[in-house]
Amino acid sequence: MQNPAIEYDYTVAKWFSYLAILFGIVGMGVGVWIAFELAFPELNYVLGEYTLFSRLRPVHTNVVAYGFTLSGIWATWYYVGQRVLKVSLAESKFLQTIAKLHFWLYFIGALLAVGSLLIRYTTSKEYAQFEWPFDIVVVIIWVLWGISIFGLIGIRREKTLYISMWYYIATFLGVAMLYLFNNMEVPTYLITGMGDPLHSVSMYAGTNDAMVQWWFGHNAVAFVFTVPIIAMIYYYLPKESGQPVYSYKLSLLSFWGLMFVYLWAGGHHLIYSTVPDWMQTMGSVFSVILILPSWGSALNMLLTMKGEWGQLKENPLIKFMVLASTFYMLSTLEGPIQSIKSVNALAHFTDWIPGHVHDGTLGWVGFMIIAAIMHMAPRFYKREIYSKKLLEMQFWLQTTGIVLYFSSMWIAGITQGMMWRAVDQYGNLAYSFIDTVTVLHPYYTLRGIGGLFYFIGLFMWAYNFYKTMTAAKQIEKEPQFASPMAA
Amino acid sequence: MFGWLERNPFFFAVGVFVVIAFAGLIEIVPDFAQQSRPVVTAKPYSLLELAGRQVYIKDSCNACHSQLIRPFKSETDRYGMYSLNGEYAYDRPFLWGSKRTGPDLHRVGNYRTSDWHANHMWDPTSVVPGSIMPAYKHMFTNVTDLETAYAEALTVKKVFNVPYDKDMDGDGKVDVPLGSYEEAKKRAFEYALRVAEETKRQDLVDMVKAGKIPEIVALIAYLNRLK
Numbered sequence: 001m002q003n004p005a006i007e008y009d010y011t012v013a014k015w016f017s018y019l020a021i022l023f024g025i026v027g028m029g030v031g032v033w034i035a036f037e038l039a040f041p042e043l044n045y046v047l048g049e050y051t052l053f054s055r056l057r058p059v060h061t062n063v064v065a066y067g068f069t070l071s072g073i074w075a076t077w078y079y080v081g082q083r084v085l086k087v088s089l090a091e092s093k094f095l096q097t098i099a100k101l102h103f104w105l106y107f108i109g110a111l112l113a114v115g116s117l118l119i120r121y122t123t124s125k126e127y128a129q130f131e132w133p134f135d136i137v138v139v140i141i142w143v144l145w146g147i148s149i150f151g152l153i154g155i156r157r158e159k160t161l162y163i164s165m166w167y168y169i170a171t172f173l174g175v176a177m178l179y180l181f182n183n184m185e186v187p188t189y190l191i192t193g194m195g196d197p198l199h200s201v202s203m204y205a206g207t208n209d210a211m212v213q214w215w216f217g218h219n220a221v222a223f224v225f226t227v228p229i230i231a232m233i234y235y236y237l238p239k240e241s242g243q244p245v246y247s248y249k250l251s252l253l254s255f256w257g258l259m260f261v262y263l264w265a266g267g268h269h270l271i272y273s274t275v276p277d278w279m280q281t282m283g284s285v286f287s288v289i290l291i292l293p294s295w296g297s298a299l300n301m302l303l304t305m306k307g308e309w310g311q312l313k314e315n316p317l318i319k320f321m322v323l324a325s326t327f328y329m330l331s332t333l334e335g336p337i338q339s340i341k342s343v344n345a346l347a348h349f350t351d352w353i354p355g356h357v358h359d360g361t362l363g364w365v366g367f368m369i370i371a372a373i374m375h376m377a378p379r380f381y382k383r384e385i386y387s388k389k390l391l392e393m394q395f396w397l398q399t400t401g402i403v404l405y406f407s408s409m410w411i412a413g414i415t416q417g418m419m420w421r422a423v424d425q426y427g428n429l430a431y432s433f434i435d436t437v438t439v440l441h442p443y444y445t446l447r448g449i450g451g452l453f454y455f456i457g458l459f460m461w462a463y464n465f466y467k468t469m470t471a472a473k474q475i476e477k478e479p480q481f482a483s484p485m486a487a
Numbered sequence: 488m489f490g491w492l493e494r495n496p497f498f499f500a501v502g503v504f505v506v507i508a509f510a511g512l513i514e515i516v517p518d519f520a521q522q523s524r525p526v527v528t529a530k531p532y533s534l535l536e537l538a539g540r541q542v543y544i545k546d547s548c549n550a551c552h553s554q555l556i557r558p559f560k561s562e563t564d565r566y567g568m569y570s571l572n573g574e575y576a577y578d579r580p581f582l583w584g585s586k587r588t589g590p591d592l593h594r595v596g597n598y599r600t601s602d603w604h605a606n607h608m609w610d611p612t613s614v615v616p617g618s619i620m621p622a623y624k625h626m627f628t629n630v631t632d633l634e635t636a637y638a639e640a641l642t643v644k645k646v647f648n649v650p651y652d653k654d655m656d657g658d659g660k661v662d663v664p665l666g667s668y669e670e671a672k673k674r675a676f677e678y679a680l681r682v683a684e685e686t687k688r689q690d691l692v693d694m695v696k697a698g699k700i701p702e703i704v705a706l707i708a709y710l711n712r713l714k
Binding site: 262 | 489514515551558574582588637643645
């Protein structure tokens, strides 16, 4: 049943799409830069202390995770939310204002927070580096998003929540809980009236701090890089392909399974550390169980294409999404393998870990956001996608980039892990640490090249999007399924 | 049941929250008190060491260096005794890291000296040919923020009962004195001068004597303390 009366308001969805492109280019540009720094250390000094690897690494992770990915998530939320709830943002002045406030506060907050990292304000906790004033801004931004979600739900016409909605709600709740608990810190200035007002000290010490951090860190991956991306694919793949979701029961199982299992798996970051042994084992076991709900979602998506595989050849957006779910499967198989204690003993602390992260983020998260935004573009601007050929080229270039990235990091990680433990015939360590660094030079170079390919792809994406917005052929009415593209 | 939940967003959200909060409650909460007990030899950081630790954090040394020696022979041979839970009792935040682009540092104080660190941080390849670590020259001119370090020490003393100014081992002497800012500062300068002299760099000694502790000196004091 179509309701032609609803005019959806895409203003904020468009803004967040622009921001996703911008932050994608900035964050991954920094990523490429620091990747090459590992191969060619002179690059560290280009802008004095501001381009040191250690300074830029948190900038890279934060801009990509909380700039590119969150912008992508919100671009899709302000599009998908209205459509699956069958209500327009324009119907509520209040929610419209909240949405705009959400965007601007986020944009300004993000710029300030990243600036603070560059001038050395960091709590050192991975993916939670921002100091306390920024944490408060993050909480306000999050509450605004919450108002937007539940406000829109409050005025919805479609009573049953579509699968994407489950995942957006879970993202909201999950990140709220994790972020609050992990960022519990005491601002030292407020207690003593001395020193730097931005400085704070963690509420937790040592092993406890590590437990909370990786409960957070692992599940920040869950609720930023997984859950909302599943929300996207459940909407965009059926829409773009015109196929119904393969199985409702499978989506139920995967959703509730993922919610229950994911949180336990954080312990796999702490295997052979000083956290209690039973927790390490739980982390390990639940990581393996996590294959079930993860593959459940991925297979549900792949099976949605059943009988329609021809579209894979015709439509580059379908290519992006199908490969995204395939990378999701790869990554969610690789993660559990690395969580097995004996494998972890080898893999932990090596480049295999960033390799794993990047086949997930570049392949799954990146591709899904790219596809979602290109699916929305013709609907935003009532124009065809500017160039199918460019989109195809982008797809192949970026795919090559990802393959170079993870294969070089697999080799680097396993090489390094093996060399750290290698002994000579008398049982003495065979290599000094520096031997295990210099040996990685070719792989670091390859990884940088892989990253560069992906990065160039982003410019193709940005150009294609911009041309779609301004110069592509206009279309009369909104396309129902496959996005129209000029050759 | 699921169909009903999907039409009732409030209960749906409550359901999701319960399911995701469950693991944290079971895994993290029960052991919390147990895990924060210090080993007998663990002591809080002195003011200068704490200031050095802040430098370590500010420049994200933990992006490339771990502080966690795992219980394998290959690790204990390379880095020393494996890490114990109670050694971290005064680490706020923890600095285990997640990637060893460079070697572990949890016991670096056992096998490196102040002058080695100074040379290394000034030009890493001068002592480790082939190193890909960048130089951290700004640490040689930046002045240590002792006041913020003192604010942190005082905060953890007040809020978390970290045993500054206490006799921890029962020998009748205060183990780690903090006292007023003036007292703590005086001790930090004496300590800093010793470290600066150990680096054999006159510019660092001169800076300390002129009333400014370069960040590198505080950092080295912290690294030497990691044993």
